[in-house]
Structure formats: C-alpha cells, structure tokens
Amino acid sequence: MARRSKKTGRWKIDVHEFYMAMHFAYQYNGWRKELEGLTDTSKAITYSDMPKGNINPDPTFDLVARREQLVRNVDLVEQCARVADADLYEWILLGVTNEGVTYENLKALRSIPCGHNVYYDRRRKFYYLLSKKI
Numbered sequence: 001m002a003r004r005s006k007k008t009g010r011w012k013i014d015v016h017e018f019y020m021a022m023h024f025a026y027q028y029n030g031w032r033k034e035l036e037g038l039t040d041t042s043k044a045i046t047y048s049d050m051p052k053g054n055i056n057p058d059p060t061f062d063l064v065a066r067r068e069q070l071v072r073n074v075d076l077v078e079q080c081a082r083v084a085d086a087d088l089y090e091w092i093l094l095g096v097t098n099e100g101v102t103y104e105n106l107k108a109l110r111s112i113p114c115g116h117n118v119y120y121d122r123r124r125k126f127y128y129l130l131s132k133k134i
Contacts, residue, residue: 012127021131028097031070084126
C-alpha cells in the first residue's frame, strides 16, 4: 500500500508527524474527562506486611503532576486550534479531536460558517502547528 506524502501544499508536514499530531489530538477528550475526575488528593493508607517499592509515596504530588501534564496537553491542542483560525476554533477542535468527524458532519450538525476548502486548509494548519509544538 502506497503512503501519501503530506509534504505537499501550503502546510508541509511529514506523514509520521501528521499521524503523531492526529493521535495526540484524539486524546483530547480523554484528557478532559480525566481532569474532571482528578480531584481527590486524600487516599486511604493501606497497611500490609509486604514491602512496597513506591518511589514517591506522596499522592498529592502525583495528582498535581498528572493534572499539570493534562492541562498542558489540553491547552496545547486548544491553542493550536485557535492559532489555526480563531473564527473556526470550535469546529476545528471538534473535527480534530473526534474520529470520523468530517466537514459534511460539521455542516449538517453544527452549521460550520465556511466552505470545504477553507475548513480542510485550517485543519491542515492545525496539524502542522501541533506537530511543531509536540
């Protein structure tokens, strides 16, 4: 199967960089859900006669570190969508963070205020920007 090169057109990007950015953006909704659930810092202490190899026994530190990473990732995706096109931010974000969402879906369900070519150009710009920031 021949692979199509993404190094054509206005936003030149290697096919591997494109797939890396695409799969990074697909994780956006999962990160948002995880952020909503990461609020409990108090964990019950369990005692056992078995030794544990826990390097960092501070659950609050672990929670804060994970939340910071999730916030950075979510902000990165949102920032790239805004830079790609501030007016189409909402539609670009929907299109790049959900598998199978096409221009036709956005036109029918969300009445996207631009044409097919403009949307796909901004989406390519998004992937270009994200691949450079990752």
